[in-house]
Amino acid sequence: MNPPVLHFNLLLAWLWILLGFLSGSLLGLKFHREEWLGGYASHKRRLYRLGHISFFGLALMNLLFYFTARSFPSSSMAVEVAAWAFILGAISMPLCCLIMAHKPQARALFLVPVLNLLAAGTLTFWEVLKL
Ligand code: HEM
16 A cells, blocks of 8 residues: 555655746746856855756656555555655755855755755665565
């Protein structure tokens, strides 16, 4: 049986794809201005772009996890922890990009998405090895 949290991975994946389109549309309103946010290569602009792209990347991770976890013969604590860690990673990454764009000294905050995603990936890999 699949853990109920899997439904959230699927829901979040599609919501994040929509937010990716929305954030891209917002960037699109100003991106023709050479000096917007300090220019294309500025720290602020790069982090806004990273936030936009991270919606799609982490949507795909959650979607992949959803289909992979459905192929596991049984649910386990590891699968449930991985599911939540994928969700927390997806929520915290674009948030960290936004915070970092305005507070570069908050760099250590990236540990939240990074550790969650490393844990999620490791647990999923472990479960796949057992198939
Ligand atoms: C409604 C759909 C989308 C809109 C309106 C949109 C808009 C934008 C805009 C305006 C930029 C430039 C930001 C800047 O100048 O700083 C950008 C960059 C980027 N977008 Fe999107 N985007 C969309 C969908 C996507 C999708 C589906 C992907 C990939 C899965 C994607 C990946 C990227 C990447 C990788 C960059 C950085 C490109 C670079 O730095 O050369 N975007 N997007």
